[in-house]
Amino acid sequence: MNKQKGYIGIDIGSISTKGVIIDDKNNILASEYIWTEGAPIKATKKIIETFKNTLENNNISLDIYGIGTTGSARNLIGSILNANVIKNEITAHAIGTLNTFPDVKTILEIGGQDSKLIIIRNGIVVDYAMNTLCAAGTGAFLSSQAKRLGVNIEDIGKIALTSKNPSKIAARCTVFAESDLVHKAQIGHTKEDLIAGICNSVVQNYLNNLGKGKIIEDKVVFQGGVSKNIGVVKAFENALNKKIYVDDNSHLMGALGIAIISKNANKNGNKLDFDFNIKEVDFKTIGTECNGCSNNCEIINIYKDNKLIDKMGGRCQKGNMIKKIV
């Protein structure tokens, strides 16, 4: 039987893990979005398991010709899945979005711990900005404030839209924003006004931090987990006075991008050794200290069924195992 070619892209973020399988024409055959919950290996196993079930249910049988990982756990998961590409999330996001919106000029991206602004002209990334030093104005802030107000993070957007008079919440720093929020709640601001205020403050923070000196031109695409929050989308539209495009798969763009990169990277067209039954494989990570110099780098040793497959985390090559990716 002639099997179809498939390419896996996994984007393991701090908060959520996203995965897609695409075919030769970049169509998404299966996708999944779950919480990472601090366990990237477990989350990845879960995603591969879902892939397997989705493919079986749709009667698709695939040979895997590309595996790409991106996001903050990309090195760890890349090693475990034996990926042929490990790439940063900025490149992955740009390529994923360009596949969906070829005429995009500005990508706004807000994830769990970081936010990015990617400027594209004529299909080429020409500039980008990424938040540094602190995680203010990201998904982590939204979810902690939702918890404080006792609402589900998924409902924030809808509630924000009902507000007629959003509270003004300090936008510069999460710590100040939080005390602003608490004070306003205690003097009687309604919950929907507060929530709309938070959404505005995320947007203000984003534009002040990343938008500085950058020209935001149409077409503007908004993605990342926070793009699912309609309150923030509306706040962006008000602040920029532009139409904001949000794709149904806006949360999967990084995973889609890395899958496409893995497809392009597999130039010799060899099938990769990949087993969908990864759930049964036992992966273990053990931390050790290198002690090679006074940096005492923390080295992570990765074991697959009790066999050491990779070592990483060192500043120099002394404590690391060198593994070359083609």
Place this chain on the structure above:
Amino acid sequence: MRKKYIVGFPVLGNYYIPIYNFLNNIVDKELVEVLMPNKITDETIVNGAKVSPDFVCVPFKYNMGNYIEAIEKGANVLIQAGGGCRYGYYFELQEQILKDMGNDFIFISFLEEEGLNIKKLYNKLKILNPNLRFSEFCYQGGLAVSTVKIMDDFETYMRNNYNLQINENEFDKIEEEMLNDILKINTLSKLVKFKNKYVKKLKQVNLRKINNDDIKIGIVGELFTSMEPFSSFFIEKELLNYKCIVKRYTTVTYLILQKGFAKKKVMKKASGYIDYHFGADGPETIAHTLELIDKNYDGIIHIKPFGCSPEINAMPILQKISREKNIPIMYLTFDEQTTSTGIKTRIEAFYDMLKMKKDQNYANIKEEKVYE
């Protein structure tokens, strides 16, 4: 038995070697031991940050870490040579903090409030050698400055041509040998011999020509993070791993010998963007950025410690330049964090972006990264 005075001083890049050599050449060896400082490690910054004000810029914290390490090794004379911006005020605060911690030592600042005063410095250093003649002091001082100049010339040459080497690692070997040889220089004739030896050696390294598809990246910004690789998570090395051509202007030679004379040139270059010199290295950052753009560099990375006001002043102007000249500039800010993951992600993305721009084709992203 240990000597009466044990001298410790902070680290900045490889400059600790000529400084060590200078001190060793002028002190009375019966009286004084000069400590060779350790290179900066995680421990240095952790220890330094513990006793530093939270919002002070990160060079202060590195210095404090170095002093603490020196004191642990028995130092009772500490030296500070920084100046230029508010760095010039740091020594008093550093002295006070270290004394409050219960340490007893003599603190020598090379610079006065008004800048370098050779006579005053001579008198200060006489404590380390009561018989030091002024002429000898000037001779050794000049020798040290010349050594730094020659070392900078060599290092700049190696940095600019690093990825043009045909045989890998040749420069690394030469650099290691060169740094060791610096410690043997104590007369002018030895310096001349040193220079000739390494000019010859460097000439023997085979270089290829720069191609049009080489990615060229310039580094501009604050001096400490530019010159001390640990403080910028080895950003230069990281870029060199991607086979880029990397250029930076800031060296000690530039700061002490050339900057004063170049001021007019800098202001001329930056005219149209700034009207007056707003202090420290901010205007230089702007002029150098414009120069790099003239030289067709593909991208520019601006680095600074958190809270560095001269560089913060330069940033809005850089943003304007970036917009007008269509050149990507990445801004990186460093503080006391010890994980380099975030920086690596940004550098990789910056490189990818420049590479794609050059190739104008996404399918051609080369996957040659070795991950660790």
